[in-house]
Every structure is written in structure tokens, then in C-alpha cells.
Amino acid sequence: MSFSPLIRQLIDALRTLPGVGQKTAQRMALQLLERDRSGGSRLALALTQAMEGVGHCRLCRTLTEDDLCPQCADMRRDDTLLCVVEGPMDVYAVEQTGYRGRYFVLKGHLSPLDGLGPEAIGIPQLMTRIAEQGTFAEVILATNPTVEGEATAHYIAQLLSNKGLIASRIAHGVPLGGELELVDGGTLAHSFSGRRPITL
Amino acid sequence: MSFSPLIRQLIDALRTLPGVGQKTAQRMALQLLERDRSGGSRLALALTQAMEGVGHCRLCRTLTEDDLCPQCADMRRDDTLLCVVEGPMDVYAVEQTGYRGRYFVLKGHLSPLDGLGPEAIGIPQLMTRIAEQGTFAEVILATNPTVEGEATAHYIAQLLSNKGLIASRIAHGVPLGGELELVDGGTLAHSFSGRRPITL
Ligand SMILES: [Zn+2]
Ligand SMILES: [Zn+2]
Numbered sequence: 350m351s352f353s354p355l356i357r358q359l360i361d362a363l364r365t366l367p368g369v370g371q372k373t374a375q376r377m378a379l380q381l382l383e384r385d386r387s388g389g390s391r392l393a394l395a396l397t398q399a400m401e402g403v404g405h406c407r408l409c410r411t412l413t414e415d416d417l418c419p420q421c422a423d424m425r426r427d428d429t430l431l432c433v434v435e436g437p438m439d440v441y442a443v444e445q446t447g448y449r450g451r452y453f454v455l456k457g458h459l460s461p462l463d464g465l466g467p468e469a470i471g472i473p474q475l476m477t478r479i480a481e482q483g484t485f486a487e488v489i490l491a492t493n494p495t496v497e498g499e500a501t502a503h504y505i506a507q508l509l510s511n512k513g514l515i516a517s518r519i520a521h522g523v524p525l526g527g528e529l530e531l532v533d534g535g536t537l538a539h540s541f542s543g544r545r546p547i548t549l
Numbered sequence: 550m551s552f553s554p555l556i557r558q559l560i561d562a563l564r565t566l567p568g569v570g571q572k573t574a575q576r577m578a579l580q581l582l583e584r585d586r587s588g589g590s591r592l593a594l595a596l597t598q599a600m601e602g603v604g605h606c607r608l609c610r611t612l613t614e615d616d617l618c619p620q621c622a623d624m625r626r627d628d629t630l631l632c633v634v635e636g637p638m639d640v641y642a643v644e645q646t647g648y649r650g651r652y653f654v655l656k657g658h659l660s661p662l663d664g665l666g667p668e669a670i671g672i673p674q675l676m677t678r679i680a681e682q683g684t685f686a687e688v689i690l691a692t693n694p695t696v697e698g699e700a701t702a703h704y705i706a707q708l709l710s711n712k713g714l715i716a717s718r719i720a721h722g723v724p725l726g727g728e729l730e731l732v733d734g735g736t737l738a739h740s741f742s743g744r745r746p747i748t749l
Binding site: 357388415 | 576
């Protein structure tokens with residue numbers, strides 16, 4: 350019992366953030382209150398606008414407040430390449446490699462034990478996107494290099510096998526068991542250039 | 550160029566928080582958007598209410614939205630003991646030791662090179678508080694065990710020397726050069742019980 354109710358409420362709310370425990374939340378709350386009230390108010394406004402305004406891109410399903418995300422709205426990109434990832438953070442990671450094709454963002458990976466099948470992660474929407482676009486020659490499966498990510502890539506490759514498309518998998522330059530978004534840009538660039546067709 | 554404007558704005562605003570860099574801010578923003586929108590909205594509300602509502606306790610100057618903070622409003626505390634600290638986080642740290650006297654919260658420490666003299670950190674208000682209360686027998690100087698914290702404690706002890714009060718300094722169980730709020734509760738409890746009068 351040493352913080353007032355509004356400060357305790359702020360500390361509790363800050364613990365919502367990933368990786369923020371009790372002590373870190375206390376430091377954050379008091380530092381904002383003591384030294385940066387305008388920064389705290391700016392963060393409140395940014396949170397409100399983002400939580401209420403951000404939806405999903407009509408084409409790639411990444412997070413955006415617009416009908417199309419920056420990647421889908423960009424007319425100069427290569428419409429023959431589609432990169433499939435597990436989440437919006439992976440788009441950011443793949444952009445760092447210099448890739449300038451198109452994207453499709455799944456909702457994670459297949460996870461039968463959690464009841465997450467193809468529909469739950471958006472694979473039917475991926476197949477619709479590929480059919481409607483009609484320009485893709487290669488689908489780069491850049492799901493995470495985990496057991497589930499590999500299984501998801503393999504599942505999609507099977508669906509694509511009779512569609513006249515190359516389904517490729519990013520090379521194992523990425524460390525096994527890791528998360529794509531934690532890999533440095535150079536390693537990920539290597540794994541992109543070393544990608545190869547999936548043999549079923 | 551891979552996040553939409555509202556998401557970029559949120560990432561920038563999250564970097565306001567202490568210890569949060571670009572990559573951490575990205576993860577926080579996307580995790581809130583993908584998995585916990587209600588948590589994000591709750592944080593926005595808590596920030597707004599705290600930034601607009603929290604002021605300073607009339608007696609001890611710690612952060613609170615009420616006229617008196619929980620420590621000053623508590624009638625069961627020892628009115629003969631006053632503990633002087635550098636900031637609100639230190640009140641929390643000292644509470645962990647079991648101390649149940651009163652507090653006065655300075656705005657940091659004396660720092661002549663930064664132009665921070667006694668007025669800037671609230672020492673005149675501390676002296677007024679002690680005079681008006683009239684019940685304190687001992688003033689525990691629990692400023693940080695840094696060069697500036699020691700100098701601040703010594704300065705206050707000199708002001709109190711002809712007031713018939715004991716001015717004590719927390720014992721050097723706390724590591725020199727450290728920050729009070731980072732010390733574990735046991736060490737801080739030791740340094741409280743080992744406090745001794747300041748000899749000028
Ligand atoms: Zn898009
Ligand atoms: Zn108070």
C-alpha cells in the first residue's frame with residue numbers, strides 16, 4: 350500500500366505489455382509521471398487510435414488501418430513473387446532482406462493440438478488470393494523454422510503442387526527452433542537467396 | 550516502409566517508455582494489436598487518467614491524485630520519524646523494509662553543476678514540513694548512496710543541526726554508487742536498522 354489508486358491502475362495496465370514485470374512497470378509509470386507527462390498522453394492517444402483504427406489489409410491480411418497496407422499499395426513491387434509468413438512482425442523482418450515481392454500473412458501456424466487447422470490460420474484466404482491475383486509464379490514459404498512452421502509450409506506446398514506454381518522454402522540458414530523475427534537481416538537474406546523448390 | 554502510419558505512431562510512442570528500444574516497441578505494438586486490444590485500450594485509459602489526474606501529496610510531495618498519499622493519510626504511523634528520499638520509487642523501496650514512519654520526497658538530489666540547488670529539489674518545503682508538523686524526533690536521510698545523495702544528506706543534516714532533532718543516515722549496507730530503488734529489501738532493511746546520527 351504505497352501507490353495511490355490511479356498509479357496502481359497504471360502499473361497494472363503497463364504489465365499488459367510483453368516482457369514487462371512489476372518492477373519495470375513501476376519504473377515506467379513513475380518516470381512518465383515525474384518526467385514526461387506529454388509523452389504519456391501521446392502514448393495514450395497513439396494506443397487509442399491504433400486499437401480502434403487498425404484492421405487487416407484486404408489483400409495480404411497484415412495489420413493496417415487502410416484498405417491496403419504499404420506493401421500491397423506499392424505499384425512497383427514484383428507481382429510474380431508471393432511470400433507467406435506467420436505474422437505481421439515477419440513482414441518487417443523479410444523487408445530488411447531487400448525482398449520486394451508481395452506478402453500473405455497467416456494467423457500463425459498449423460497447430461492440431463490447439464485445434465488450429467487450415468481455416469483458423471487463413472489458408473483458404475491464401476489460396477483465394479493466389480487464384481484471384483493470377484500473376485504469381487513462385488510462392489516463398491517463409492514460415493518460422495520450427496516443427497509447426499515446417500509442417501505449415503509443407504501443407505501449403507501440397508495444396509499448390511497442381512497449380513503450376515513453384516512453392517519454395519527459405520533456406521536453412523535460419524537457425525532451427527528459432528523465431529523468424531529474431532533472426533538478423535544478413536542471415537535472413539542468405540536464407541532467401543538459398544531458397545529451393547519443395548520436393549513432395 | 551512496412552508499417553502503416555497508426556502502427557508507426559504507436560511504435561514511436563512506446564519508445565517513450567524507459568528501456569524500450571525500436572525492436573521491443575515493435576513487438577509490444579504488434580502483440581497488443583494481434584492479441585490484446587482490450588488490454589491496449591485499458592492501458593490508454595490508465596495513462597490518460599494518471600497523466601491528467603496525478604499530482605503531489607500536500608504533505609510529503611510524493612505522486613498521488615489525492616490531497617494526501619496513502620502514507621500521509623494513514624493515522625497509525627509513527628509521527629516521530631521522518632524519512633527523506635529522492636523520489637517516489639524510493640518510498641516504495643523503503644516501505645518494503647517495514648518502516649512505518651512518515652516521508653518527505655525530494656525532487657532528486659543537489660546537483661550544483663546542473664544548477665539544482667536546495668530550492669530546486671524542495672529543501673525549503675522539507676524544513677517547513679518539519680516545523681509545521683512539530684512531532685518529529687528523528688529525520689532519516691535515505692537519499693541514494695551516491696556522491697550527490699551523500700552531499701544532499703549532509704546539507705540537510707547541517708540545516709537540522711540546531712533544531713533539536715536527530716538527523717540520521719541509513720547505514721552503508723547499501724552498495725556505494727548504486728540506486729536505492731534497485732537494492733533488495735533485506736539489504737535496505739539492514740541499512741535502516743544500522744542507521745547512525747550524522748556527525749558534522
Ligand atoms: Zn497488404
Ligand atoms: Zn504524502
